[in-house]
Amino acid sequence: MDAIQVQGVSKSYGAQRVLTDIDLVVPAGSVFGLLGPNGAGKTTLVRILATLVRPDAGRASVVGHNVVTSAFEVRQKISLTGQFAAVDELQTGRENLVMIGRLRRLGRSTAARRADVLLERFDLAEAGRKLVKTYSGGMRRRLDLAMSLVTEPPVIFLDEPTTGLDPRSRQQMWSFVRELADAGSTIFLTTQYLEEADQLADRIMLIDHGVAVADGTAESLKVRVGGERVEFSFESPSSCELAVADLGEAVVASSPSSLTVATTGSAAEVRELLDRMDKIGATVDKVAIHRPTLDDVFFALTGGSPR
Template sequence: MPSSVMSTSNSSGGPRPPAAVSAVGLRKSYGDKTVLDGIDLHIPAGSVFALLGPNGAGKTTAVKILSTLIGADGGRAQVAGHDIATSPQAVRAAIGVTGQFSAVDGLITGEENMLLMADLHHLSRREGRRVTAELLERFGLTDAAKKPASTYSGGMRRRLDIAMTLVGGPRIIFLDEPTTGLDPRSRHNMWQIVRELVSGGTTVFLTTQYLEEADELADRIAVLHDGRIAAEGSAGELKRLVPGGHVRLRFTDPAAYRSAAGALREAARDDEALALSIPGDGTQRELRSLLDRLDSAGIEADELTVHTPDLDDVFFALTGGTDQTSEEAVR
């Protein structure tokens, strides 16, 4: 991918909506290894933001800084309107964090895990039990509430982990690799939970290596590589950064196919399939122009499909497809 690829953030040119999370020039190093090299973020309230990157790209470090678990070496950031450096307690009161590894205590029951979290948030006994019961029901854990968490499946432990995160009613949730190790059904269940959280007004900051996950959930996606944001935008915007998109026209009438091939000289021909491929990025304007050309020539295709690169193509183009040394090893 050429180095000229820039962020597509705020491509409409209009004013940005208020940010739940914002950062300017965020930097962090471990020894002589620069993990974050001046990243900028703007995440609107009530949205899902996904941070993608290879192992060691700095995703977990970004979450730890924004959730006040570690300090930055440079730059500034605000979370829920509070400066992470000068008002860390206010930030912590507004957020919930679910890390890569479950915070669930397997030696006690799911209900006891929840009540412990309620105590940590200084809820009254009555309020703690009410919130615990509501969240256990919401996450489908009521039947297992009295069982030791060590008996839970991976998906159940992850659901309990997120339910514990929600006890304090956070406005912003950081989900660091939330579906790592889950089977496909559990992963899809987790996606539905995230959608429900956002529909209720919660902002979700998601880090993931599952590109399908980002494509399914995120309003905006940033690709982190070598400590910097290599590109940012919606899934559709990022896919258009990578060449290879095209519109495919298929015909059943050989005469119509020949006429279309004559009218669309730039198209790649597949004479056996009676199909034409016209390079393009699949935008509405470009598609309308193509259809106008076909109408002017009196040509009607039997099938029209738009093919765009997927996030796998974007990821490998931007990162070179290489894994870096893990962040844990850097430390």
């Protein structure tokens, strides 16, 4: 079953086109990554799927409910964690969670039990009775995510959830996202962090200026920008010159003392290249094999710079 379906969705604000004919499908229980630079339209698409904004054209559904005609039903099935933590600083962490539970019509005792479970799960048990204004940025983000899980929704939207977090807090957030996916939740993740999408997403869509420019697994996107590369470092510039002259168009990049060659990355091919260097008298000092990354995909398909 597909948790999210989007067909031909477009959106403009005045004369500015924000989204153009977006199509995507997110299977239930998967992690979908929406990757793109600032202003690409990621948040607008999330707001449409969360029933906060109406599309100008196209249709979208979440868990089988149309986001325009069945907005109430959609809201019962989702949670949204935005770019900035939406917590009440004048309440304790536990009070925030109980409040959300009561607003979602849980009984008083049920809301309290659920709050305690989530505080423990997100490593906030000791801080649960402290005012949120004393929390660090990472603690606030964890509390914000916990608040969105009070009623265990099947679909969770995370709009750049790790923005501004230090590396340790970011790793913690990644662990929580993996746990949610393993438990069967569908995660729709927007991010500017290439590594984040690579680590978490089962499938990735790259959008730029509101247009989908690529869609697939991380590995399939990397294949689109080329295969592996072998970099040879030479003991002297003269050896490098000999190698460049011998390899010709196979060289994809070079410097006075190193060069890079496209390759399948197989041991046999690398060994053949090294034998070739020996035959022409080009002394190789070091060898390194590089695989394409999502950074390469980002640069190749958008022409922009990742965060």
